[in-house]
Amino acid sequence: xxxxxMEPLRRKALIEAAIAAIGxxxxxxxxxxxxxxxxxxxxxxxxxxxxxxxxxLEATMRHLLSELGRDGCAALRAAPQPRARVSAMVAVSFSxxxxxxxxxxxxxxxxxxxxxxxxxxxxxxxxARRLHSNLMSGLRPLMPALRAERxxxxxxxLIDGLYIRRALKDGPPDPRSAVALVEDYVETMLATEARTS
Amino acid sequence: xxxxxMEPLRRKALIEAAIAAIGxxxxxxxxxxxxxxxxxxxxxxxxxxxxxxxxxLEATMRHLLSELGRDGCAALRAAPQPRARVSAMVAVSFSxxxxxxxxxxxxxxxxxxxxxxxxxxxxxxxxARRLHSNLMSGLRPLMPALRAERxxxxxxxLIDGLYIRRALKDGPPDPRSAVALVEDYVETMLATEARTS
DNA sequence: TATTTTTAATTGACTGGTCAATCAATAAAA
DNA sequence: TTTTATTGATTGACCAGTCAATTAAAAATA
Numbered sequence: 285x286x287x288x289x290m291e292p293l294r295r296k297a298l299i300e301a302a303i304a305a306i307g308x309x310x311x312x313x314x315x316x317x318x319x320x321x322x323x324x325x326x327x328x329x330x331x332x333x334x335x336x337x338x339x340x341l342e343a344t345m346r347h348l349l350s351e352l353g354r355d356g357c358a359a360l361r362a363a364p365q366p367r368a369r370v371s372a373m374v375a376v377s378f379s380x381x382x383x384x385x386x387x388x389x390x391x392x393x394x395x396x397x398x399x400x401x402x403x404x405x406x407x408x409x410x411x412a413r414r415l416h417s418n419l420m421s422g423l424r425p426l427m428p429a430l431r432a433e434r435x436x437x438x439x440x441x442l443i444d445g446l447y448i449r450r451a452l453k454d455g456p457p458d459p460r461s462a463v464a465l466v467e468d469y470v471e472t473m474l475a476t477e478a479r480t481s
Numbered sequence: 482x483x484x485x486x487m488e489p490l491r492r493k494a495l496i497e498a499a500i501a502a503i504g505x506x507x508x509x510x511x512x513x514x515x516x517x518x519x520x521x522x523x524x525x526x527x528x529x530x531x532x533x534x535x536x537x538l539e540a541t542m543r544h545l546l547s548e549l550g551r552d553g554c555a556a557l558r559a560a561p562q563p564r565a566r567v568s569a570m571v572a573v574s575f576s577x578x579x580x581x582x583x584x585x586x587x588x589x590x591x592x593x594x595x596x597x598x599x600x601x602x603x604x605x606x607x608x609a610r611r612l613h614s615n616l617m618s619g620l621r622p623l624m625p626a627l628r629a630e631r632x633x634x635x636x637x638x639l640i641d642g643l644y645i646r647r648a649l650k651d652g653p654p655d656p657r658s659a660v661a662l663v664e665d666y667v668e669t670m671l672a673t674e675a676r677t678s
Numbered sequence: 679t680a681t682t683t684t685t686a687a688t689t690g691a692c693t694g695g696t697c698a699a700t701c702a703a704t705a706a707a708a
Numbered sequence: 709t710t711t712t713a714t715t716g717a718t719t720g721a722c723c724a725g726t727c728a729a730t731t732a733a734a735a736a737t738a
Contacts (some may be wrong), residue, residue: 311594448641528724
C-alpha cells in the first residue's frame with residue numbers, strides 16, 4: 285500500500301470543491317473559506333497549496349478544460365468516419381459529465397472572467413481552437429474548406445449559445461433537445477451541401 | 482427653458498456609468514464608487530437615488546433590455562414581410578448600438594448574475610420570450626409551426642453564442658460576419674423547408 | 679421686492695463586515 | 709531531526725451602506 289503525499293489529493297479535492305462552490309453560487313464570486321470548507325480543510329491550507337485565489341481558479345479552469353479534452357479525444361477515437369466525428373464532438377459537449385448545472389455555471393463564469401484575465405482568455409481560446417479543429421477533421425471531407433469553416437463556427441456558436449441559455453432555465457438540463465438542435469443544423473447543412481455541389 | 486429636477490438626469494448618468502464600468506471591468510464586480518466616479522458624483526449620491534447596489538444593477542439591466550426592445554420594435558415596424566422580420570431581429574442584435582464591447586460584457590455578466598438572482602433571471606426571460614415571439618411572427622408564415630419553433634430556438638442560441646464568443650476575441654467586434662452566419666442559417670433552413678414541403 | 683422657510687441636492691467622514699493573504703505554532707511522518 | 713501537513717489567529721485592504729452637515733434652489737411670507 286503506497287503511502288502518498290497529501291498534496292495531489294488535496295489539490296484535487298480543492299479543485300472539485302471549487303467547481304461545486306462555483307456551481308452553487310453560479311459565479312466566481314466564492315470565498316476561499318467556502319471552497320476550503322467544502323473540501324474539508326482550512327482556507328489557510330488552500331492558500332498553502334495554490335498560492336493566490338486566482339491560481340486556484342485557473343487550476344480549476346484547466347481541470348475543466350482537460351476533462352473536456354479527454355472526453356473529446358476518447359469520443360473521436362471511437363469515431364473514424366467524418367460524419368460520426370462531428371456527432372461525437374456534439375455529443376461530448378452535452379454529455380452528462382459536461383452538461384451539468386455546476387459545470388455549465390463554471391464555464392459561464394469563466395467566460396466572464398476571461399474579459400478581465402488574459403490568462404483565462406488564453407485558456408478559453410485553447411478550448412475554442414481545439415473544438416474547431418476537431419470539428420474540422422469531421423467536416424473537411426464532407427464539404428469545401430471554406431464552407432466547413434463556416435459550419436464549424438456555427439456549431440461552436442450553437443453549443444455555447446445553448447450553454448448560456450441553459451442559465452435561464454431551472455430544473456435539470458435537457459441534453460437531448462440540445463443535441464437534436466445542433467444535429468439538425470449539421471444535417472441541414474450537409475443536405476444543402478450535397479444538393480448544391 | 483424648463484428647469485427640471487436633477488433626479489432623472491442623475492439616474493440616467495449613473496446607469497450609463499454602470500454600463501461603462503461593467504464593460505471596462507468585464508463583470509458585475511464593480512464598486513459603487515467606481516460607477517459614481519464615472520458619472521461624476523459621489524458614491525453617497527448613487528445610494529441616495531438607487532438605494533442598494535443591486536437596485537442600480539437591476540435598473541441598468543432594465544435599461545439595456547428596454548433599449549433593445551425599442552430598437553427591436555422599430556426594426557419590426559419597418560419590416561412587414563415575414564422574411565424581412567427575421568432579418569430585422571438578427572440585424573438589431575448585432576447593430577452598432579447593441580453589439581459593442583461594453584454592452585456585450587454587460588449582457589454576459591447579467592447572464593451569470595441570473596443564476597443567483599431570480600429577479601435578473603425573470604428579466605432575462607422577458608428578453609428571451611420577446612425575441613422568440615418576434616422571430617416567430619416572421620417564421621410562422623414561412624414554415625410549419627413546430628419547425629418554426631425549432632428554427633427560432635436555433636437563431637436565438639446562435640445569437641447568444643456569438644455574443645459569448647465575442648468575449649474571446651479582442652479588438653472591435655465584427656457584426657458583419659456574425660450576421661452572415663445567422664442569415665446563412667435562416668436561409669438554409671428556409672431552402673430546406675421549401676424543398677421538403 | 680426682500681425675507682424667511684422649506685425642500686432638494688450633494689458630500690465627507692464613518693461603521694461594520696467581509697475576505698484574501700500571512701505567519702507563527704503545532705502535530706505527525708520520515 | 710528534518711520535512712510535511714495543518715490550522716487559528718491576525719492583519720490590512722476594500723467596500724456597501726448610513727448619516728449628519730452643507731450648499732443651493734424654490735416656495736412662502738411679509
